[in-house]
Structure formats: C-alpha cells, structure tokens
C-alpha cells in the first residue's frame with residue numbers, strides 16, 4: 001500500500017524516515033536481505049537462500065506496493081536503508097482472512113536506536129486502518145531483544161512451537177507465538 005512518510009528522531013539525534021518500500025529500493029533490498037540474514041541467526045532465511053534477481057525483487061516490491069492490504073515499510077537514515085518491516089495477510093480463506101503477519105529486521109548498526117519501536121507502532125496503526133483484526137508473529141525463543149520490542153509495543157505471548165527451526169549447526173529452536181489485537 002501507499003502511505004505517508006513519517007520522520008522520527010532517533011536516540012542518537014539522527015532523523016529516520018519511515019516510507020513505503022517500492023521497486024526503486026530493489027537493489028538495496030537484495031543487499032539488505034543478504035547482510036541481515038548473515039548478521040543474525042534469528043531470521044528465517046540463511047544468507048545462501050537469498051536468491052532474488054533484480055527483476056524479481058522489483059516485481060515483488062511493485063506488487064506489494066499496489067496491494068491495499070500489504071505494508072512494506074523501509075526505514076532510511078541519511079538516505080541509506082536501515083531496515084525493513086512488513087505486514088501481509090496469512091491466507092485468503094474466510095475463517096483466517098482477518099489476521100495478518102508482521103516481520104521486521106534492521107541492519108545491526110541501527111539496533112537500539114528506537115527504529116524498531118517506531119516501525120512496529122506505525123505498521124500496527126496502518127494495519128488497523130486497513131481493517132486487519134489481529135497481527136500475528138513468530139519469534140525465535142532465544143531472541144530476547146525482539147521479544148522485548150514486541151511486548152513494549154503491546155504484543156502478547158500466546159504459545160510456543162516446539163523445535164520449529166533447525167539451524168545449520170544441527171541445533172533445534174522453539175518459536176514463541178505472539179499477537180496484538182486491533183479490535
């Protein structure tokens with residue numbers, strides 16, 4: 001969807017812009033997916049699983065930008081991409097089409113500056129405007145930073161999925177399920 005840019009003041013005094021992520025950022029997004037998946041083990045993709053071409057990434061970002069029920073939000077600082085967040089529907093069957101799913105990741109150099117809080121708050125505000133009833137997410141059980149962020153933004157823990165993830169080092173990891181009601 002298209003939505004207004006929002007400027008926020010970071011804890012280090014810099015300004016961050018939250019803006020719709022579109023095809024113009026396709027190249028930056030491929031680099032972002034490769035780097036962020038290498039910086040943290042808590043994202044779903046391993047770095048070698050980022051296989052987008054510039055054309056396919058442009059097509060995906062263009063389609064999501066025109067989808068009135070989807071949000072792709074880029075955060076930029078000094079003109080550079082600092083992170084991305086998204087809201088997408090979980091399925092189109094009538095019994096589940098009131099629910100959407102949230103994802104977010106920032107480059108490590110931008111952690112702890114307040115960008116995550118501002119992005120989650122803006123994305124959930126827009127999700128309510130769109131008409132979503134509930135935002136769901138899954139977070140790796142060991143990812144304390146993300147869980148602190150989600151709780152701060154009003155998300156509630158609703159369950160745990162045993163051994164949901166198998167890392168390349170052979171270790172299994174549980175996922176914590178969280179939700180925020182918008183009704």
Ligand SMILES: CC(C)(COP(=O)(O)OP(=O)(O)OC[C@H]1O[C@@H](n2cnc3c(N)ncnc32)[C@H](O)[C@@H]1OP(=O)(O)O)[C@@H](O)C(=O)NCCC(=O)NCCS
Nearest residue numbers: 042104105106111112113114115116117139145146148149
């Ligand atoms: C999780 C993530 C999005 C948080 O964004 P952020 O901009 O760093 O978060 P904020 O600066 O807004 O901090 C939000 C809260 O998180 C908590 N927090 C911040 N840094 C923390 C740390 N190192 N350890 C534990 N909690 C921490 C604090 O409660 C903070 O609230 P406060 O500012 O009132 O103290 C970011 O760290 C990130 O991209 N991590 C890697 C990818 C990832 O894990 N994504 C989530 C997958 S489910």
